[in-house]
Amino acid sequence: MKLTGNLLIGAQEVAATAGSMKALNPATNAEIEPLFAFGGIDDVDRAAQLADDAFDSYNGTSLTERAAFLESIADGLDAITPELAQRTSLETGLPIAQLEGEAAKSATQFRQFATVVRQGRFRQATIDPAQPERQPRARMDHRMQKIALGPVAIFGASNFPISYSVAGGDTASALAAGCPVILKAHNGHPGASELMGRVIQQAVRDSGLHEGVFSLVRGGGNAIGEALVDHPLIKGVTFTGSETGGMALFRRAQQRPDPIPVFTEMTSVNPTFVLPAALAARGGTIGDGFAERMLVTVGQACLKPAILLAVDGPGYIELKNTMIARVEATQARTMLTPGINAAYRKNVERQSNAGAKRIAAGGETQGAWDGQSVLFEVDGANILENPLLSEEAFGPAALLVRVKDVEQLVAIARHFRGQLSATMQIDPADYVLAARLLPLLERRTGRIVVNAFAHPQEVSYASIHGGPFPATSDSRFTSVGMSAIERFLRPVCYQGFPDEMLPEALRHDNPCGIWRLTDGELSKA
Amino acid sequence: MKLTGNLLIGAQEVAATAGSMKALNPATNAEIEPLFAFGGIDDVDRAAQLADDAFDSYNGTSLTERAAFLESIADGLDAITPELAQRTSLETGLPIAQLEGEAAKSATQFRQFATVVRQGRFRQATIDPAQPERQPRARMDHRMQKIALGPVAIFGASNFPISYSVAGGDTASALAAGCPVILKAHNGHPGASELMGRVIQQAVRDSGLHEGVFSLVRGGGNAIGEALVDHPLIKGVTFTGSETGGMALFRRAQQRPDPIPVFTEMTSVNPTFVLPAALAARGGTIGDGFAERMLVTVGQACLKPAILLAVDGPGYIELKNTMIARVEATQARTMLTPGINAAYRKNVERQSNAGAKRIAAGGETQGAWDGQSVLFEVDGANILENPLLSEEAFGPAALLVRVKDVEQLVAIARHFRGQLSATMQIDPADYVLAARLLPLLERRTGRIVVNAFAHPQEVSYASIHGGPFPATSDSRFTSVGMSAIERFLRPVCYQGFPDEMLPEALRHDNPCGIWRLTDGELSKA
Numbered sequence A, B: 001m002k003l004t005g006n007l008l009i010g011a012q013e014v015a016a017t018a019g020s021m022k023a024l025n026p027a028t029n030a031e032i033e034p035l036f037a038f039g040g041i042d043d044v045d046r047a048a049q050l051a052d053d054a055f056d057s058y059n060g061t062s063l064t065e066r067a068a069f070l071e072s073i074a075d076g077l078d079a080i081t082p083e084l085a086q087r088t089s090l091e092t093g094l095p096i097a098q099l100e101g102e103a104a105k106s107a108t109q110f111r112q113f114a115t116v117v118r119q120g121r122f123r124q125a126t127i128d129p130a131q132p133e134r135q136p137r138a139r140m141d142h143r144m145q146k147i148a149l150g151p152v153a154i155f156g157a158s159n160f161p162i163s164y165s166v167a168g169g170d171t172a173s174a175l176a177a178g179c180p181v182i183l184k185a186h187n188g189h190p191g192a193s194e195l196m197g198r199v200i201q202q203a204v205r206d207s208g209l210h211e212g213v214f215s216l217v218r219g220g221g222n223a224i225g226e227a228l229v230d231h232p233l234i235k236g237v238t239f240t241g242s243e244t245g246g247m248a249l250f251r252r253a254q255q256r257p258d259p260i261p262v263f264t265e266m267t268s269v270n271p272t273f274v275l276p277a278a279l280a281a282r283g284g285t286i287g288d289g290f291a292e293r294m295l296v297t298v299g300q301a302c303l304k305p306a307i308l309l310a311v312d313g314p315g316y317i318e319l320k321n322t323m324i325a326r327v328e329a330t331q332a333r334t335m336l337t338p339g340i341n342a343a344y345r346k347n348v349e350r351q352s353n354a355g356a357k358r359i360a361a362g363g364e365t366q367g368a369w370d371g372q373s374v375l376f377e378v379d380g381a382n383i384l385e386n387p388l389l390s391e392e393a394f395g396p397a398a399l400l401v402r403v404k405d406v407e408q409l410v411a412i413a414r415h416f417r418g419q420l421s422a423t424m425q426i427d428p429a430d431y432v433l434a435a436r437l438l439p440l441l442e443r444r445t446g447r448i449v450v451n452a453f454a455h456p457q458e459v460s461y462a463s464i465h466g467g468p469f470p471a472t473s474d475s476r477f478t479s480v481g482m483s484a485i486e487r488f489l490r491p492v493c494y495q496g497f498p499d500e501m502l503p504e505a506l507r508h509d510n511p512c513g514i515w516r517l518t519d520g521e522l523s524k525a
Helices: A040-060 A063-092 A096-119 A169-177 A190-206 A223-228 A244-254 A276-299 A316-328 A336-352 A380-385 A408-415 A430-445 A482-488 B040-059 B061-090 B094-118 B169-178 B192-205 B223-230 B245-253 B276-299 B316-330 B340-353 B379-384 B408-417 B429-442 B484-486
Strands: A007-009 A012-014 A020-025 A029-035 A126-128 A142-148 A152-155 A179-185 A214-218 A236-240 A262-265 A270-274 A307-311 A357-361 A376-378 A397-403 A422-423 A449-450 A488-494 A516-517 A521-523 B005-008 B011-015 B021-026 B030-037 B126-128 B142-148 B152-155 B181-184 B214-217 B236-240 B262-265 B272-274 B307-311 B357-362 B374-379 B397-403 B422-425 B447-450 B491-493 B516-518 B521-522
Touching: A007 A040, A020 A063, A029 A040, A029 A422, A040 A142, A040 A214, A040 A223, A040 B429, A063 A096, A063 A169, A063 A190, A063 A276, A096 A169, A096 A482, A126 B521, A142 A169, A152 A169, A169 A179, A169 A236, A169 A482, A179 A223, A179 B484, A190 A214, A223 A244, A236 A244, A236 A482, A244 A262, A270 A276, A270 B429, A276 A307, A276 A316, A276 A397, A276 A422, A276 A430, A276 B379, A307 A408, A316 A357, A316 A376, A316 A397, A316 B429, A336 A376, A336 A397, A380 A408, A397 A408, A397 A516, A397 B484, A408 A430, A422 A430, A430 A449, A430 B040, A482 B276, A488 B030, A516 B192, B005 B040, B021 B061, B021 B192, B030 B192, B040 B142, B040 B181, B040 B214, B040 B223, B061 B094, B061 B169, B061 B192, B094 B169, B094 B484, B152 B169, B152 B223, B169 B181, B169 B236, B169 B484, B169 B521, B181 B223, B192 B214, B223 B245, B223 B379, B236 B245, B236 B484, B245 B262, B272 B276, B276 B316, B276 B397, B276 B422, B307 B316, B307 B408, B316 B357, B316 B374, B316 B397, B340 B374, B340 B397, B379 B408, B397 B408, B422 B429, B429 B447, B484 B491
Parallel strands: A126 A516, A152 A179, A152 A236, A179 A214, A236 A262, A270 A307, A270 A422, A307 A397, A376 A397, A422 A449, A449 B491, A488 B447, B126 B516, B152 B181, B152 B236, B181 B214, B236 B262, B272 B307, B272 B422, B307 B397, B374 B397, B422 B447
Antiparallel strands: A007 A012, A007 A214, A020 A029, A126 A142, A142 A488, A357 A376, A516 A521, B005 B011, B005 B214, B021 B030, B126 B142, B142 B491, B357 B374, B516 B521
């Protein structure tokens, strides 16, 4: 597929209206062809108008039709996987095998959401039939279904340049819900973004849908993102990235005359609690597993385990030594962008300044944007006293916390802000203590993992990639897993409708054959 | 039950710490005994601390235990209904029979939510079993359930002083979700609020729950509400009232260091579209039904139909004449509070100033806070030109719009902001036009009614009392109906848990016998 660098506004290719850029190869700091167009407010407006024009017909697609569209995107991704992985690797420095995995995961997500659409449960079809004889007042027929929120803006993430970007879970779940999507491409991988955008654009065309169902825009500064968040026809926003960036968008959207929902997935240190019996039995294995995970994709993962808490005692030294050994054996590797690299260096320094003791470091950096792995250690009292120590350092750094006793471990659990995930390493002798920790973790995290680490993210029905602030801006939702679709749906009640005017999910004979709640009972009747 | 005027902070009675007030009888403008305490920031803090202390145990109640608690509130409401209706009538000027109906509705809501709790579907229990043989990577066991959001603040409304107040649907759904509640009582009916608050306080005690599950506070100005919205231990807010009040709370909560969800139900004109065949066949009946609804409870209802749109033609004169006749036959009646009365008079003047022609008025006002019924008429072109005409006038006023033709009717449908409800009056010959209007209404309203009016609100599984801004602050939720509980729930994923550590909704043998989604299939297995 030839890259043109154009914006994709509906079915159109749009050349630069506000400057342009080239991609950078982070391994060599060299520019890569071609030029990529920056758009302006007019481009956003055109895309938003098209998305709004597309809304009624796309929201009105049948379950079968919409599912087939999602599958055609999956097929399109499969077809370009080698090319996509290669270009993405050039632009991000990530290994091709990892990116092929991401592409496969993206295609799988579109197929999973196609299944979710066919199942039709997302409609939450609910029927309370008329009760003309009810006293003191007859009940009219009431039926409810969920429909799409409206056109939405999705900000592509940088760290998983395929599976959290143009063809990521946000796009898949928004399209599954029936929302036209305007994708704000991340400038860290413009070529990869265009390749994925063209797959979706082509699928829209092949499926005979309104061209406004998908557009891809790109800009040089914040203006294009702000224009998207401000646009009156945009009814929802999703974002994955830093707390600063996420909160700027969130607060901006809340200042609109008509505030709109913004789901931002931002920051998490994914604490691991190693309980005493598990530590004594397999401290070395746990330390090794943790260090392996913290180093995956140069630590640039929202689910990177960044803090390990263990009560000092049998197994602690083995745990510490295996962590040190693995970190020291790691070569420095290229990070995604100069900005991420600079922030990482600053955050490592912040940890040192906050009193964390550097106990291991990986190989020295070679390239300008390489990230050197670092392991710090502090005492439990330190982390309670200095909240900076519990902040994320996005990159291959982690903090080992030597906890004095069980009470201090519980106190530290209470002290964490919201997290995407937390892990407990436990043996049966730890279950009583684990049961004490569990409600503390439930209140603070979207996912609790036992005897494993949170990464990689499974994409399934029960998956949750969310959590209380600042992990996300709304703990009631998830950005990964099949319930990610709920962010993009809203209920509508139909009262007293003649059957022929009802949407298909609510007709008397249930033509879609979906699960429905009738008078409080689930059935496919 | 003796009224003390105290705040109810957990199990305690708390005397005034920041002034006090007496209730006013709106019919006579006379003060009613006793004094009611105002609390301050310390009282909010104490209530929030208690609510936080109560969270783990209350969130952890079994379905049976929680349902029984909700039913004991319902029983308590039944037991005080005559006393509650009498006191509320004194404080609000509303008729006793109407208030007895509200009390019955409130009790019913608690019983309905008890059923929802026992059914356990609100947990959305979801299980993706381990797949140790899966390639290229084994899948761990993933399980998800929804738990309570945290302690929440609920602002009682003024217009339905029982069923949208202390013992209203917000409280019922929050308690059903497992959230401790701090209720900010409305000063329009302090005695009624205390009576209901005591019922809930007693039910907490009788059920052996932590006292922090419920507190009732009251304040003189905005300070106590602001303290609630700002408190770090409060994790969600609901409000029913004006757009100004609702948006102030909403925007304040979004400025917290950790923004929290705020659901505000605010303003709606509930437009009625009378289509040509229905107009010709039964214009008079429709006009009479509309006027009857607009005058219920002196027009002080969120679902009051405030705008009727009809294409000029056969039936229009009959419709107009029946509306005029009913409005002219109406006596002026006492409105809820001096503030509401003053706003109503101002808004009626605004309609006149905006060019609406006064075509009928009810009896002259006698009491100082009486509201005189008014009917205005404008041409379709006017409402398109002047957005003020589509604003709510909370009280017994309505606007008849003489629409030029079908195209103008469609244009007007596009022009409305978000609404709680809209109505179409249609005969079979209107179905084609109705199908054209339907997607426009779906995008703008939470409920669409055919051949009836939205009021009164049915409370059932399919009920939706929500809608796009400014009807509410988040169109994805509802404040009435069984899905109101969703505002107060968030998902947690449990990965790799031993069975004995799982919450009951997710254990292998499904001890609660609830519906669960296993590998994408619903069952009670």
